Amino acid sequence: MDAGDWIAVAALVVALAAGYFAAISARAARRSANEAARLSGIEAERRRDEREERHERLAPSHPGSIVAVLEESAVGGPKNLFGSITVPRDYRVQAEGWVRDSYTLLSLPLLLHANRPYRFHIEHWPPDREEPQTQEVRFHFWPPVDVDDTDPWTCSCGRPTGENADSFGHWELRVPITYEPPMTPWIDYA
Structure with a gap:
């Protein structure tokens, strides 16, 4: 193998490694985005519950009759x-x-x-x-x-x-x- 072949093999190894790490990075980004969406949903539900609780606290009391x-x-x-x-x-x-x-x-x-x-x-x-x-x-x-x-x-x-x-x-x-x-x-x- 001459120098050109070694360079091609090295480039292939670098490309494979880059692809591997890009795939890992993409999976981590998807997991991170899913977790952020889940946390955002939990926070939105908490805020909704707080608004509803405040709404109930501000309500007039029922006189019974x-x-x-x-x-x-x-x-x-x-x-x-x-x-x-x-x-x-x-x-x-x-x-x-x-x-x-x-x-x-x-x-x-x-x-x-x-x-x-x-x-x-x-x-x-x-x-x-x-x-x-x-x-x-x-x-x-x-x-x-x-x-x-x-x-x-x-x-x-x-x-x-x-x-x-x-x-x-x-x-x-x-x-x-x-x-x-x-x-x-x-x-x-x-």
Whole structure:
């Protein structure tokens, strides 16, 4: 073998070694990319869980039920059924009274301030009625926005913001109505 043959053999050995190390490097790069993608997925899931946990912490607490109170009309008309709600922080709100498959918007201010009871009319009560027709109140809550008379705050979960109260609620609560008829005084005729 002459010098040219040795150079060709050496070049072949170098090329084979380079190919071998390139293949090892490519496998390592694929493993590294797969691991980075897996870690990125874990991190995205952790951030999603944190957003959901924060969303739940910011949610209004469920009152269990709306305890309805029957009151005489101030103008001598039918009696009226009222309820009330208190929220732990400031929220925008819209409420609906549901009777089977239909609803009526209930009169509450758009912004409820924290720890203040808000009284609202549920329904009129004709003389022959014995129990409420309204079965539940559905509340739609949103964080307050810049135009509200409060310090706005946000929930970064991506649900509706409340700038449009016609959208779905950021949080929605279905709260049953409970009503205890007034006690009839017991008369002893003995």
